[in-house]
Amino acid sequence: MSNNELGYAGDITPDTANEWMQSGAAVMVDVRSEAELAWVGFVPGAVSVPWKQWPSTAINPAFDEAVKAAAKGQKIVLLCRSGVRSIAAAQRATQLGLEAYNILEGFEGDANADGHRGTLGGWRMRGLPWRQN
Numbered sequence: 340m341s342n343n344e345l346g347y348a349g350d351i352t353p354d355t356a357n358e359w360m361q362s363g364a365a366v367m368v369d370v371r372s373e374a375e376l377a378w379v380g381f382v383p384g385a386v387s388v389p390w391k392q393w394p395s396t397a398i399n400p401a402f403d404e405a406v407k408a409a410a411k412g413q414k415i416v417l418l419c420r421s422g423v424r425s426i427a428a429a430q431r432a433t434q435l436g437l438e439a440y441n442i443l444e445g446f447e448g449d450a451n452a453d454g455h456r457g458t459l460g461g462w463r464m465r466g467l468p469w470r471q472n
Contacts, residue, residue: 346433347432347440347441350440351441353442353461356440360384365413365415366413366414366415367385368406368415370418375420377472379447380471381471382470388405389402390428407435415437415439417441418446420456421446421447421448421456422445444460444461445462446469
């Protein structure tokens, strides 16, 4: 699928996102809610810009200005729980003129047969840098 069809610069693996972030080639924007960051875990150095407001799930009215400020003229890589919200956020960031990439698998990856995340892909399962409060 071409980037024009996606509506954003492209999809990248968690490993590539980590490499770009560590080298300073990109800024990571975590679009999960503050509750998810606090309870599930977060990536050190990522900028928190929630895509939706909890618990209403309405789009965060401060997203546009916050994501532009976070980018600081660099490309951005967007992270969510499973790689779905980050697609919508990457599309919006692209509309705002940013070079935005979706991180495949998200922080927790896909749910397994028991409905549990964290075992089928994702930033955390791949052993990339993360912390918990």
